[in-house]
Amino acid sequence: MVMSKFTQPPSLKPFKLALIQLGNISATKSDNIKHAREMILKAAFAKPDLIVLPECFNSPYGHVHFPVYAEKIAFKPGEPYDIGKSESESVKMLSSAAKECSTWLIGGSIPERDANSDNVYNTCTVYNPQGELIAYHRKVHLFDIDIPGKIKFKESETLTGGTTLNFFDTDFARIGLGICYDIRFPELAMISARQGCQILIYPGAFNMTTGPLHWELLQRGRAVDNQLFFSMCSPARDTTAVYHAWGHSMVVDPMGKVLCKAEEGEQIIYTDIDPQVFEEARAGIPITKQRRFDVYPDVSVAN
Numbered sequence: 001m002v003m004s005k006f007t008q009p010p011s012l013k014p015f016k017l018a019l020i021q022l023g024n025i026s027a028t029k030s031d032n033i034k035h036a037r038e039m040i041l042k043a044a045f046a047k048p049d050l051i052v053l054p055e056c057f058n059s060p061y062g063h064v065h066f067p068v069y070a071e072k073i074a075f076k077p078g079e080p081y082d083i084g085k086s087e088s089e090s091v092k093m094l095s096s097a098a099k100e101c102s103t104w105l106i107g108g109s110i111p112e113r114d115a116n117s118d119n120v121y122n123t124c125t126v127y128n129p130q131g132e133l134i135a136y137h138r139k140v141h142l143f144d145i146d147i148p149g150k151i152k153f154k155e156s157e158t159l160t161g162g163t164t165l166n167f168f169d170t171d172f173a174r175i176g177l178g179i180c181y182d183i184r185f186p187e188l189a190m191i192s193a194r195q196g197c198q199i200l201i202y203p204g205a206f207n208m209t210t211g212p213l214h215w216e217l218l219q220r221g222r223a224v225d226n227q228l229f230f231s232m233c234s235p236a237r238d239t240t241a242v243y244h245a246w247g248h249s250m251v252v253d254p255m256g257k258v259l260c261k262a263e264e265g266e267q268i269i270y271t272d273i274d275p276q277v278f279e280e281a282r283a284g285i286p287i288t289k290q291r292r293f294d295v296y297p298d299v300s301v302a303n
């Protein structure tokens with residue numbers, strides 16, 4: 001299902017974004033949740049408007065782990081969610097941390113077990129400053145790759161791909177969601193942009209093979225193609241883990257300039273989003289008004 005009806009986005013306002021490149025992700029879920037909470041509170045000292053966690057923050061990254069760490073969330077888009085009745089300890093922590101810090105929070109992703117089936121998803125949840133769970137995104141494109149001698153990974157062994165594209169509105173921006181491998185499919189970013197998103201945020205965890213060549217290139221590409229801000233938030237690299245994350249969480253502006261970038265280790269990075277850059281990029285290079293749908297079809301139109 002594709003988002004279809006266009007609604008007017010809020011106008012983009014200046015805001016401060018914090019990315020938590022979380023480290024110490026261990027086999028003990030409760031420790032991971034506790035550490036994530038501590039880091040959210042730490043990030044909140046600088047008074048960001050929005051805090052972001054990385055992909056798979058409560059579990060080691062690997063298809064064998066997803067069903068073991070999966071939690072039932074049972075979120076229904078458009079319907080109020082009762083945190084008190086949630087079966088997910090990760091959701092409860094994220095909600096209370098967002099409320100305590102009075103900030104928007106993109107809760108990275110966690111393995112999620114569907115409430116009505118045995119399907120497991122890689123799911124991102126979003127909280128407003130009141131701690132309400134208001135949006136989610138189930139990773140649409142599963143990370144199945146095989147580069148001989150380098151890396152083989154098959155999320156589809158245990159995960160099911162999501163079937164919806166998702167964004168949410170704050171008082172400072174419309175924000176589009178994706179998770180990691182979703183970035184390789186430009187259609188998703190393009191559709192979010194046409195839906196009025198001014199910034200796209202994808203929790204992610206690239207690796208030591210694809211990270212060096214593609215992590216920054218893809219983010220700058222998506223940012224320039226769509227003339228919007230783009231950000232990915234990674235876990236820190238842990239060379240004792242089976243999966244070595246690339247790290248280098250970053251934020252890119254609509255001209256493709258990297259505004260901030262982490263190294264490999266645990267780190268919180270901040271950036272101030274400036275709407276002027278967004279407006280000047282679109283005014284100066286007016287591709288949003290120059291498309292030739294008489295020559296090629298508009299593939300962003302809902303099916």
Ligand SMILES: O=C(O)CCC(=O)C(=O)O
Pocket residue numbers: 055142143179180181182184204205206207210211214
């Ligand atoms: O696309 C890539 O190279 C990495 C993707 C990935 O690590 C993921 O989807 O979790």
